[in-house]
Amino acid sequence: MNVVDSEKIVSLLGQIGYHPVEMPDDASLILLNTCAVRDKAVRKAYGHLGRFKPLKDGDPNLIIGIGGCIAQQEGRELLEKFPYLDLVFGTHNIHRLPEMVRRVEDERVRCEETRFLDDKERLQQFPVRTGDSAVTRFVTVMQGCDNYCSYCVVPYVRGREISRPSGEILSEIRDLARIGVREITLIGQNVNSYGIKAEHELDFTGLLEKINALDGIERIRFTTSHPKDLSDSLIECFAKLEKLCWHLHLPVQSGSNSVLRAMNRGYTREHYLTLVRKLKQACPKIRLSSDVIVGFPGETDEDFEQTMSLLEEVRFAEIYSFIFSPRRGTTAAEMMDQTSAETKQSRFDRMLELQRNISENTWEQDVGTVCDVLIEGTSKQGQGQLFGRTTWNRIVNFTGPEKLIGQSVPVKIVRSYRNSQLGEVCRTS
Ligand code: SF4
Incomplete structure (x- = not known):
């Protein structure tokens, strides 16, 4: 969602004469579009804000703003916390940005808009x-x-x-x-x-x-x-x-019914596994990815083992896993959490290792096969390489002429890496 919001921000600011630059030092307006889902993302956003202060000290006309979920959650408090911040815009207020920026430019006021x-x-x-x-x-x-x-x-x-x-x-x-x-x-x-x-x-x-x-x-x-x-x-x-x-991202979050209940997820482990079975029946080649939270308050060793066994059973192609971090204002932030940070970390490490093996095994199966790859552009790998994705959303890099961009072509997968695959175009007509 934030990518789409950022595109909209760029488009709206283009209408009042602002265009993207590569480096913050070259900017006359810096906007941070933020996520508050995890504590790490919040700390990262505040770290960025801190790094922009010297730029403002050097150029008082520089406008600095923050939007997205942190802005929505913290509102005016951000203006107090960061005295060099000029504007705060909430998740429902992106359309007001041009007007807010104009106000800061013309009246040198500090603005906050977080009304739903x-x-x-x-x-x-x-x-x-x-x-x-x-x-x-x-x-x-x-x-x-x-x-x-x-x-x-x-x-x-x-x-x-x-x-x-x-x-x-x-x-x-x-x-x-x-x-x-x-x-x-x-x-x-x-x-x-x-x-x-x-x-x-x-x-x-x-x-x-x-x-x-x-x-x-x-x-x-x-x-x-x-x-x-x-x-x-x-x-x-x-x-x-x-x-x-043939790919579906279906967050499971935990394999334990008691944790799922505490998370208020509205389904059980058994229901989730039934969905997986039905998906595989409907589309035998489907690959699934998921989100998993480790160390939710009250998660016991047994609960964690339930998550591990679910990962073994489903064999997700990828998972995005996180150690639970309490978010202010949520019910879980008030729950008793007696699991030590050390235990959470060791559970997390075990889970990563298990999933790494499953993922490697999944992507290895593609080596030697031919997949349809929709070519998106030139690859970051350079050397005349293009990149595209398979139906499973896996990035494939391969050598080919740029005229193929935008086309689906059959590509033979010759190597599989942790985050991508290497291929050879089978034919280019
Ligand atoms: S479904 Fe749950 S995890 Fe997903 S956005 Fe809604 S509240 Fe958050």
């Missing part, structure tokens, strides 16, 4: 695309979350769940296809609950079916999904929609 919009206003503020082309793009279909997982700040900083009208989404995707976009990723905090609370609207399955029928779009992905809203009809889409990629 009502539904009608919010629907008018969904990110709207600019005309720049790319092979793959994100499209926001919903925002906010009503789930209140006990560890998560999202419902407090992003607001309640709201779905964008399907007509608008389809029209945006048609426009993207016209300018050369071939793959779209539908995004939202809880994307598969799209439409559930919107009257006279398609559900998420209906939306996927409509997108699948659009000319020009070759691949569809979506993230992030909640297991409790993964319906049988959505699972069936992996069998019947030819453009839907």
Whole structure:
């Protein structure tokens, strides 16, 4: 979501004459778009803010602002904490940035806007695309979350769940296809609950079916999904929609029912495993990724072993794992936590090692096979290499002419690394 918000910020500021530069030293306006989901991200954002102070000391006209989830959560307090900060804009106030920047420029005042919009206003503020082309793009279909997982700040900083009208989404995707976009990723905090609370609207399955029928779009992905809203009809889409990629990110968070209950996740381990079984039946080649939290308050050794056994059973292609960090204002922050930092770290290390083996094993299976790769651009590896992704969202680097960018080509995977694969183009016509 933050990537899409950042794109919108760049686009809005372009309208008042600001354009991106490479280095903070060259900027006349520095904006931090922040995430508050984990403590590490918050500390990182504050670290960045601290590093910008000498720049402001050297140039009092430099404007420094902060937006996103930290701004939404902390509001005016940030202006007190960081006296050199000029503006604070919340998650619902991005559209007001040009006006806020102008005020700081003209009146040298410090501004804060963190008011939540009502539904009608919010629907008018969904990110709207600019005309720049790319092979793959994100499209926001919903925002906010009503789930209140006990560890998560999202419902407090992003607001309640709201779905964008399907007509608008389809029209945006048609426009993207016209300018050369071939793959779209539908995004939202809880994307598969799209439409559930919107009257006279398609559900998420209906939306996927409509997108699948659009000319020009070759691949569809979506993230992030909640297991409790993964319906049988959505699972069936992996069998019947030819453009839907064979990859699903489905956060499980824990393999223990008592921890899942304390997290307020709304499903059990057994339900999650049933979903995995159905997904694999519908699409035998599907690969799953997930999020896992280690050391949630009250997590016992037995609970942790349940998570380990779930990882062994599901064999996720990737997981994003985190040691629990309490977020202010959430229920979990008030829970008794008797697990030592040492125990959490050792559980975390064991889990990483297990998952590293599973992931390596999964990606190794591709070596020697031919995969369709949608080529996105020139590779960071240099040396005339291009990069693209397989249906499983795995990056593949290979040598090839730039005229292939934007095309799907068969690529033989010759080596697998931790974060990418190396391939050879089979044919280029
Ligand atoms: S569903 Fe996701 S975004 Fe919503 S509260 Fe739970 S973790 Fe946070």
